[in-house]
Amino acid sequence: MxxxxxxxxxxxxxxxxxxxxxxxxxxxxxxxxxxxxxxxxxxxxxxxxxxxxxxxxxxxxxxxxxxxxxxxxxxxxxxxxxxxxxxxxxxxxxxxxxxxxxxxxxxxxxxxxxxYDLDPALAVSVVPNAAMAHVALTRIAHLVPGERVLVHGALGGFAAAFPGIARQLGASRVVGTVRASKLAAASATKLPYDQVVDSADLPGALGGQQFDVVVDAVGGAVRTQSLELMPPGGRLIVGGNAGGDWAHQVDTNQLWLRNIAVAGFNAGAYLPAHPEVVRPALEAAVRAVVAGLADVxxxxxxxxxxxxxxxxxxxxxxxxxxxxxxxx
Structure with a gap:
C-alpha cells in the first residue's frame, strides 16, 4: 500500500x-x-x-x-x-x-x-468531528433543548461540526466567532449559525448576549473572554488550542464567583474510557450530515x-x- x-x-x-x-x-x-x-x-x-x-x-x-x-x-x-x-x-x-x-x-x-448520497470527502471531513461534537455536547456540556451555544473558531475543522449537532439537540441559538479575515467566508457558509462575529471585538460584538455552552478550540484571549459571556450555570468546553498559546491560564476564582464550569474534551482520552458513546454519536453524526447541517x-x-x-x-x-x- x-x-x-x-x-x-x-x-x-x-x-x-x-x-x-x-x-x-x-x-x-x-x-x-x-x-x-x-x-x-x-x-x-x-x-x-x-x-x-x-x-x-x-x-x-x-x-x-x-x-x-x-x-x-x-x-x-x-x-x-x-x-x-x-x-x-x-x-x-x-x-x-x-x-x-x-x-x-x-x-x-x-x-x-x-x-446515502454522500460525497466521501464530505463524509470523512464531517462525520467523525460531528460524532465528537455530539459526545462533547451531550456528555460533557449536558446541553438541553432551548440552550444557547457559542462556538469559537467557527469554521475550524472540529468547531464547524458543533452548530449542526447543537441544532439537532435543540439549541435555540448558535453563534460563532472567527478572525476578521474569515468574516466574509463565514457570511457565505452553509453551516447553521444564527450569527458569526469578529473574535477581536469580543465581548462587545455580541451586544450583551450570553451563552449556556461555549465551545473553545482556539484558546488564549477568547478563552478568558468566554468567562464573561456565560450566565450562572454556564459551561465552557476546552476542545483544543489552535491559537497556539500554550502558556494561557484561566483564573479559577472566576469559576466560583461566576458559578460556571470549565471542562476539557480530548476524544483520544475520553473514548477509550467510554466506548459505549461511540456508536450513538456516529449515528447522530451521519443523520446531521445527511440533513445538510454540516456542509463545509x-x-x-x-x-x-x-x-x-x-x-x-x-x-x-x-x-x-x-x-x-x-x-x-
Whole structure:
C-alpha cells in the first residue's frame, strides 16, 4: 500500500510517500480501501512533535491521520454488521494510520454510509468531528433543548461540526466567532449559525448576549473572554488550542464567583474510557450530515502533495477541511 509518513519530527518537508505491506485486520477490526483521509490540526501537532514527550504519543516514522473514508476490504474475526465493498467512514483506533491506501482500525469506530448520497470527502471531513461534537455536547456540556451555544473558531475543522449537532439537540441559538479575515467566508457558509462575529471585538460584538455552552478550540484571549459571556450555570468546553498559546491560564476564582464550569474534551482520552458513546454519536453524526447541517468547504490534495496540504493547514489558509486522496 501507499502511505504518507512523517519520517522525523519537523516541518512539512518530513512527509513522504512510502510503500508498506498491506495490513490485515485482527479480531474486531476491519480493513478499508481508503478513498479519502482527513487532515487535521492534531496531525500537524504530531508531525511537529508537539506532544512527543507524552507517554504513548506517536514517534517517527509514523503514518499520520485520524479519519478515513472508503470501502470495506476485509473483516477481522468476530466482526459483524459490515460487508465487503460497503462504504464506510472510520476513526483510527490509535490516532494515526489514516494517510494510507489501506487502513485497519476497530470496527466499533466505523459507521456505514452505504445507501446515502454522500460525497466521501464530505463524509470523512464531517462525520467523525460531528460524532465528537455530539459526545462533547451531550456528555460533557449536558446541553438541553432551548440552550444557547457559542462556538469559537467557527469554521475550524472540529468547531464547524458543533452548530449542526447543537441544532439537532435543540439549541435555540448558535453563534460563532472567527478572525476578521474569515468574516466574509463565514457570511457565505452553509453551516447553521444564527450569527458569526469578529473574535477581536469580543465581548462587545455580541451586544450583551450570553451563552449556556461555549465551545473553545482556539484558546488564549477568547478563552478568558468566554468567562464573561456565560450566565450562572454556564459551561465552557476546552476542545483544543489552535491559537497556539500554550502558556494561557484561566483564573479559577472566576469559576466560583461566576458559578460556571470549565471542562476539557480530548476524544483520544475520553473514548477509550467510554466506548459505549461511540456508536450513538456516529449515528447522530451521519443523520446531521445527511440533513445538510454540516456542509463545509473541502479541498482535496493527492498523497504526493501532503506537505502542501500541511503547509496550508499551518498557514490557516482555509475555510473548511483539507482531505488527502491516494494518487491515481
Amino acid at each position: 501507499k502511505a504518507v509518513q512523517a519520517t522525523a519530527f519537523g516541518d512539512p518537508s518530513v512527509l513522504s510517500v512510502v510503500d508498506l505491506p498491506d495490513p490485515a485486520p485482527g479480531p474486531g477490526e476491519i480493513a478499508i480501501d481508503v478513498t479519502h483521509s482527513a487532515v487535521g490540526l492534531i496531525d500537524v501537532f504530531f508531525r511537529k512533535g508537539q506532544f512527543k514527550d507524552q507517554p504513548g504519543m506517536p514517534q517517527p516514522p509514523v503514518t499520520l491521520g485520524l479519519e478515513v473514508a472508503g470501502t470495506v476490504r476485509e473483516l477481522g474475526e468476530g466482526v459483524t454488521g459490515f460487508g465487503v465493498g460497503e462504504k464506510v467512514v472510520s476513526m483510527s483506533g490509535t490516532g494515526t494510520g489514516g494517510y494510507a491506501s489501506v487502513h485497519v482500525g476497530p470496527a466499533a469506530k466505523a459507521i456505514s454510509i452505504e445507501g 468547504e473541502i479541498d482535496v490534495f493527492p498523497f504526493s502533495q501532503a506537505a502542501a496540504a500541511h503547509e496550508r493547514m499551518e498557514n490557516r489558509d482555509l475555510n473548511g477541511r483539507i482531505v488527502l486522496a491516494p494518487d491515481a
